[in-house]
Amino acid sequence: MSSPAPAPSTHFIHNIILDDLKSGRAETVVTRFPPEPNGYLHIGHAKSICLNFGIVQEFGGKCFMRFDDTNPLKEDEEYEQSILEDVRWLGFDWEERLTHASDYFEQLYGYAEELIQQGKAYVDSLSAEEIRGQRGTLTEPGEDSPYRDRSMEENLTLFQRMRAGEFAEGEQVLRAKIEMVSPNLNLRDPVLYRIRKVSHQRTGTAWCLYPLYDFTHGLSDALEGVTHSLCTLEFEDHRPLYNWILDQLETPARPRQYEFSRLNLQHTVLSKRKLIQLVEEKRVAGWDDPRMPTISGLRRRGYPPEAIRRFCERIGISKAANNIDMGVLENCVREDLDPKVPRAMVVLRPLKLTITNWPEGHTEELDAPRHPKRPELGRRTVPLSKTVYIEQEDFSEEPPQGFQRLVPGGEVRLRNAYVVRCDEVVRDGSGNIVELRGTYDPDTAKGKKPEGRKVKGIIHWVSASRALPVEVRLYDRLFTAPNPGADQPEGNFLQDLNPDSREVLPQAWAEAGLAGTESGTRFQFERLGYFMTDPVDSCPEHPVFNRIVTLRDSWGGKNR
RNA sequence: UGGGGUGUAGCCAAGUGGUAAGGCAGCGGGUUUUGAUCCCGUGAUUCGCAGGUUCGAUCCCUGCCACCCCAGCCA
Secondary structure, three states: OOOOOOOOOOOHHHHHHHHHHHHOOOOOOEEEEOOOOOOOOEHHHHHHHHHHHHHHHHHOOEEEEEEOOOOOOOOOHHHHHHHHHHHHHOOOOOOOOEEEHHHHHHHHHHHHHHHHHOOOEEEEOOOHHHHHHHOOOOOOOOOOOOOOOOOHHHHHHHHHHHHOOOOOOOOOEEEEOOOOOOOOHHHOOOEEEEEOOOOEOOOEOOOOEEEOHHHHHHHHHHHHOOOEEEEEHHHHHHHHHHHHHHHHOOOOOOOEEEEEOOOOEOOOOOOHHHHHHHHHOOOOOOOOOOOOOEHHHHHHHOOOHHHHHHHHHHHOOOOOOOOEOHHHHHHHHHHHHOOOOOEEOEEOOEEEEEEOOOOOOOOEEEEEEOOOOOHHHOEEEEEEOOEEEEEHHHEOOOOOOOOOOEOOOOEEEEOOOOEEEEEEEEEOOOOOEEEEEEEEEHHHHHHOOOOOOOOOOEEOEEEHHHOEEEEEEEEOOOEOOOOOOOOOHHHOHHHHEOOOOEEEEEEEEEOHHHOOOOOOOEEEEOOOEEEEEOOOOOEOOEOEEEEEEEOOOOOOOOOO
């Protein structure tokens, strides 16, 4: 059902796992994909999903699908469903391993008490501002809180009272007791717990204090038996804290964190903040707008999951900053779809061509393959009659050098049909070309070459009498600049929005056989690109096609 | 000017004290009823820069440069 899987790459994380397995440091591989349920997944997440789930498939291990839901203020149940749908759609299965950090709140609380008992954590009664004021800066050390040396008993009592709801939000926090002078800011007595008197999407009102990421993550990993905790580079600074916490506590397993660089894709944006801005300011039609780099956007556009996996394989895993060309992703789509999808002829911008020597009222049913290289995909018939639509851009009165299409007096083959010659250009009162009139060579059926002439060009067409009206939506990159905002005042990425990223053609003409196309069906419209019926707006009675990607075009003279 | 990272071809990315994989793009050619696909060929005297060690350095050492991340009771 899917194209041959690309060879798994041997990046540094792969090698680490291989070594750990070989040396016996780990018996199996256990990973996790840990999104916060506060937004939609995008192609950058796909890189992490493919890494975490993929590496485990290779070594026969397990991957947990774990929601990092420690901040009830920002998170919402509705995001969980979309995230699960996206991961599933990408082709991965967490089986029974769907977990939440909130599943461990009770155990986490216990670990926190343990830390207090060891004198490694204390309750701080400073305000958030005061704590910030004492944290120091990148170049100056921080100072100790006046509450840093409270007794273990007092800390324990205070922490228990925090849990009991005796304090207001922000009144107390639990902090790790590490060192305020560390050059690593994450080690300057980081906050472990804060009070939030809000209901949590899963635990309801059971808690009024919630653990922070640094305290939660490593312990959740340990509780799940995660062996390799893979995250992006910005957490590298957190690794000493990750290790510190696990070093203090007795846990069922000892996971290790490894970091890799996040994906950057040219001509789009992948930061949550910017994506939200696009949606909220209605620069796009929503999270699943086909121009969005979100999984839901790509899915709606028509990208197959196999193509996204292929892409993730192709770009590799490393620690170097990267800036990948959209063309790499697009090419993965072409590679995946080319051998799979049936061909069809659709004319986007019609120009009428009347075949003067064609018998009036006659229609011929031409036989054509659904796929040029895969006969097992079957055949189709395409009707041809006296008037056909051809693509406006396939005709030129003043052709540029190398133009291989129709010109006045010139010949071209109608794909799957006959060779035609253009005899006459018909104009309206304002001089616009409204019709072409020409003749066909009856002796050129089934690919037969015309006598003594070379016809290089082949163009697609649709018989006017049986043409099916369809809506076609052409999508292009969302931003004109490779790094949106990079060259704009204040980095305003919206300035680089591509005004032509979406073009709707309410009435294009498709070959008759496309009538009744079900939602979610993909085709290659010959010479134009890959298309899929829009999952939301298309129906068999009124097909709406999204352009997934154009065909490669080695002829420079065309718009894409 | 603290700490943590990264720098190998246009874009990704392996690699090792022994003379620079692979992919994508590009370019040239072939096949072709899609200017598609497919096939063949093609690029680094050089691995951010400068020194040093060595018979030999992209790899080890020293210094420098550039870029990214960190001062949430976000993740």
